[in-house]
Amino acid sequence: MDAWSNLDLELVGRILASLAVVLVLGVLRLLILRTVASRSSDVRVRYRWWKATAYIAVLLSVLFVGPIWLESVQTTATFLGLASAGLALALRDPLANLVGWIFIVWRRPFEVGDRIQIGEHAGDVVDLRIFQFTLLEIRDWVAADQSTGRVIHVPNGQVFVNPLVNYTSEFEYIWHEIPVNITFESDWQRAKAIIQEIADRHAGHLSQDAKDRVRRMGGRLMIVYSELTPIVYTRVVSNGVLLTARYLCDPRRRRSMEHAIWEDILQAFAEHPEVEFAYPTQRFYRRRDAEPGWTE
Structure with missing residues (x-):
């Protein structure tokens, strides 16, 4: 008491x-x-x-x-x-993280739900707090930008010291390429037409939406694309003709789209014997008749 x-x-x-x-x-x-x-x-x-x-x-x-x-x-x-x-x-570092949080909330370089890469870390933003934001990690030992299942906590101050890449903000599409190598003896024009048709079927419908987004971004970002539809490029390499399909895709569907396109290419090439894939080979020649003045 x-x-x-x-x-x-x-x-x-x-x-x-x-x-x-x-x-x-x-x-x-x-x-x-x-x-x-x-x-x-x-x-x-x-x-x-x-x-x-x-x-x-x-x-x-x-x-x-x-x-x-x-x-x-x-x-x-x-x-x-x-x-x-x-x-x-x-509290130098915590203050830097606090200022980083203010910058993120004010300037919005990314939002919760975006797929980003900062420094060596990439993933989907699943949380944003005053001192750190959280990524659901992609890549590392997993191919094609798919999730590893790990969670990465990144200090907000990292936005001032590392480049920040946003996969889904503004444009919301990324370009992806699939290289297809065929032999010199193949009908490359026929192969190119097949790949073009498959790319159009899987990604052609995204072109109009991409054009609309570029038009809406015209007042904020200087983005100029002369071509947004799928296209196949031709190039001669050491072991054949390289046909590269370039198309737009959703960042989170990159692997599934590539999977579907490759399966269609394999099925289509199987129906056309005049088209063959090129792969590393070795050829040996045997000299049967000795030339004059040549001794073994």
């Missing part, structure tokens, strides 16, 4: 007031999230509300709780100046 009576009542009042503010904001956030969950089954909508209410709750907590504890400080500016100087030295 004596110990309780000796407590600083002013300190107790500040603690209780701070807890009351946090409790009220927490209850309001919980009610908002329950309302959103009852009205929407979309995971993305729920996630955005969860993140937005968390940021707002933290901001309001600072705004309401801060003055409670700053009443005894003569000048708020002096206190903030001293605190910021110490924090700048002790």
Whole structure:
């Protein structure tokens, strides 16, 4: 009882007031999230509300709780100046990550759901927080940009020190190429027509949507494409004729589209004996008749 009576009542009042503010904001956030969950089954909508209410709750907590504890400080500016100087030295990396978060939220180089690459890491953005964002990793030991199942936590400050590649922002398509090597003896014109028809069938429908997106980006980005439809290029290499199919595809369907196109190419070439794949071979010639003046 004596110990309780000796407590600083002013300190107790500040603690209780701070807890009351946090409790009220927490209850309001919980009610908002329950309302959103009852009205929407979309995971993305729920996630955005969860993140937005968390940021707002933290901001309001600072705004309401801060003055409670700053009443005894003569000048708020002096206190903030001293605190910021110490924090700048002790929390350099966390501050860089905080500024990185502000940059990401303001400039939007990527959003949750985008597929990006930053430095050596690539994946789908599945979470964005004040100090870090989270990627569902692709590549590494897995081919064709498919998921490895691992989660990578990247500090937000990395957006200032590493190049950032966004696969799905703005244009939302990537170019992919499939090289098909046939022998010199093959009917290369027939093979080229077959590959062109297959590429048109699988990717031709994406061209118009891609053109519309390029047109909408005209005021923001200087992107110029003379050709957005699938095309097959011809090139002579050491062991045959190389036919390269170039087409647009969804970044997340690159492997499945290549798989489907290759199966159609294999089936079509099997029906045309005048077309043969080229592959590394060795030929040996035997000299049967010795030429004059030649000895073995």
